[in-house]
Amino acid sequence: xxxxxxxxxxxxxxxxxxxxxxxxxxxxxxxxxxxxxxxxxxxxxxxxxxxxxxxxxxxxxxxxxxxxxxxxxxxxxxxxxxxxxxxxxxxxxxxxxxxxxxxxxxxxxxxxxxxxxxxxxxxxxxxxxxxxxxxxxxxxxxxxxxxxxxxxxxxxxxxxxxxxxxxxxxxxxxxxxxxxxxxxxxxxxxxxxxxxxxxxxxxxxxxxxxxxxxxxxxxxxxxxxxxxxxxxxxxxxxxxxxxxxxxxxxxxxxxxxxxxxxxxxxxxxxxxxxxxxxxxxxxxxxxxxxxxxxxxxxxxxxxxxxxxxxxxxxxxxxxxxxxxxxxxxxxxxxxxxxxxxxxxxxxxxxxxxxxxxxxxxxxxxxxxxxxxxxxxxxxxxxxxxxxxxxxxxxxxxxxxxxxxxxxxxxxxxxxx
Numbered sequence: 001x002x003x004x005x006x007x008x009x010x011x012x013x014x015x016x017x018x019x020x021x022x023x024x025x026x027x028x029x030x031x032x033x034x035x036x037x038x039x040x041x042x043x044x045x046x047x048x049x050x051x052x053x054x055x056x057x058x059x060x061x062x063x064x065x066x067x068x069x070x071x072x073x074x075x076x077x078x079x080x081x082x083x084x085x086x087x088x089x090x091x092x093x094x095x096x097x098x099x100x101x102x103x104x105x106x107x108x109x110x111x112x113x114x115x116x117x118x119x120x121x122x123x124x125x126x127x128x129x130x131x132x133x134x135x136x137x138x139x140x141x142x143x144x145x146x147x148x149x150x151x152x153x154x155x156x157x158x159x160x161x162x163x164x165x166x167x168x169x170x171x172x173x174x175x176x177x178x179x180x181x182x183x184x185x186x187x188x189x190x191x192x193x194x195x196x197x198x199x200x201x202x203x204x205x206x207x208x209x210x211x212x213x214x215x216x217x218x219x220x221x222x223x224x225x226x227x228x229x230x231x232x233x234x235x236x237x238x239x240x241x242x243x244x245x246x247x248x249x250x251x252x253x254x255x256x257x258x259x260x261x262x263x264x265x266x267x268x269x270x271x272x273x274x275x276x277x278x279x280x281x282x283x284x285x286x287x288x289x290x291x292x293x294x295x296x297x298x299x300x301x302x303x304x305x306x307x308x309x310x311x312x313x314x315x316x317x318x319x320x321x322x323x324x325x326x327x328x329x330x331x332x333x334x335x336x337x338x339x340x341x342x343x344x345x346x347x348x349x350x351x352x353x354x355x356x357x358x359x360x361x362x363x364x365x366x367x368x369x370x371x372x373x374x375x376x377x378x379x380x381x382x383x384x385x386x387x388x389x390x391x392x393x394x395x396x397x398x399x400x401x402x403x404x405x406x407x408x409x410x411x412x413x414x415x416x
Contacts, residue, residue, distance in 0.1 A: 020193050025155035027132055027186055033179050034098060036163040036269070067119065094128040096124075152333070153336065202346050228339040231297075255315060345411065
C-alpha cells in the first residue's frame with residue numbers, strides 16, 4: 001500500500017516538474033520569437049506605414065529604444081513582483097502581457113501606436129525568463145538543475161529560428177498574430193504548474209522580499225550582483241553588434257556577396273541552441289558552472305578573432321562563422337543558472353529577472369563605444385570591433401574569476 005502511495009506521489013511530482021519546465025521553455029520560445037521577429041520585420045512593417053529612407057531608419061531606432069526601455073523597467077518590476085507575489089504569478093502575467101502586445105502590434109497603423117505596444121511588449125518580455133528559470137531551479141533537485149535549465153534555454157532560443165521562417169512565410173501582421181496566439185495558448189497550461197515550495201516558506205518569513213535596493217546594501221552583495229551581469233555581456237556584444245551589423249562587417253571584410261542580416265541572425269541562433277545544450281551538458285559533466293563558462297568565454301575569444309580576421313570569405317563560410325559565434329556564446333543557460341544560484345530565495349527572482357535584462361541593455365553602451373572607436377579609427381569596423389570585444393571579454397573574465405561555484409549549492413536559504 002505504501003509502495004503504491006509513494007509511486008503515485010513520485011508520478012505527481014514528476015508531472016509538476018515537467019509542467020513547470022514545459023511552460024518556462026515554451027514561454028521563453030515565444031519571448032525570443034517576439035524579440036527577433038520585431039528585428040526581422042521592422043523594415044517591411046514601417047514601409048507599410050509609408051516610411052522610407054532616413055525616416056524609416058530613425059523610426060526603427062526609436063522603436064528599438066522604446067522596446068529596450070520597456071525591457072529594463074519591466075526587468076526591475078517583474079523581478080520585485082516575483083519575490084513578493086510569487087514566481088508563478090510573474091510567469092503567467094508576463095506571458096499574458098507580451099502576448100496581448102503581440103496581437104495589438106498586428107493592428108497598428110501609426111509609429112506612435114507601434115511604439116506604445118513595443119514598450120508594453122518589452123515590459124512583458126522582461127519577466128518570463130527570470131521567473132521561469134527561478135521556478136525551475138527551485139523545484140528541480142539540485143543534481144538535475146542544469147538539465148532542466150538547459151531544456152528551457154534550448155527550446156526558448158529556437159524561437160529565433162521559428163521567427164525567421166514565419167517571417168518568410170507570412171506578412172508582418174500575421175507573424176505578430178501567430179506569436180500572440182502562441183503565448184495566449186500557454187495560459188491554458190497554468191493549471192498543471194505549482195508554485196515553488198521555497199517561495200512558500202520565505203513568504204511566511206519576516207525577511208525582506210523583492211527589495212531591489214537590498215542588493216546594494218552590502219558591498220560584497222553588490223559586487224556579486226555586478227559579476228552576475230558582466231559575465232553575460234560578451235553574448236550581447238556578439239548578437240547586438242557583430243550579428244546585427246553583419247552586412248556592414250561583411251562589406252568591411254570583403255565577403256564575396258551581400259550578407260543578409262536575417263540569415264546571419266538565424267545562423268547565430270541555430271548555433272546558440274546547440275551551444276546552450278552543450279554548455280548545459282558540460283556543466284553537468286564537469287559539475288561546475290564556472291569552469292563551463294571559462295570554456296565558452298575562450299571559445300568566444302577564438303571565434304570573434306576568426307570573424308574579425310576572416311577577410312574575403314565566401315558567403316557560406318561567413319554564415320558558418322556566424323553559427324560558430326552563436327555556439328561560442330551559448331552559455332546563456334549557464335549565465336542564468338549562475339545568477340539564480342548566487343542569491344537567497346527572498347531576492348532570487350529579482351536577480352534572475354533583472355540580470356539578463358541589464359545584459360540586454362548593455363547593447364546600448366557597447367554600441368556607443370563601437371561608434372566612438374569606429375570614428376576614432378577612421379570608419380574602421382574591424383579595429384572598433386576588436387576593441388569592444390577586448391573590453392567586454394576582459395570584464396567577463398574578471399567577473400568570473402571572483403565568482404563562487406554553485407553547482408551543488410542548496411537554494412533553500414535567504415539573504416540576510
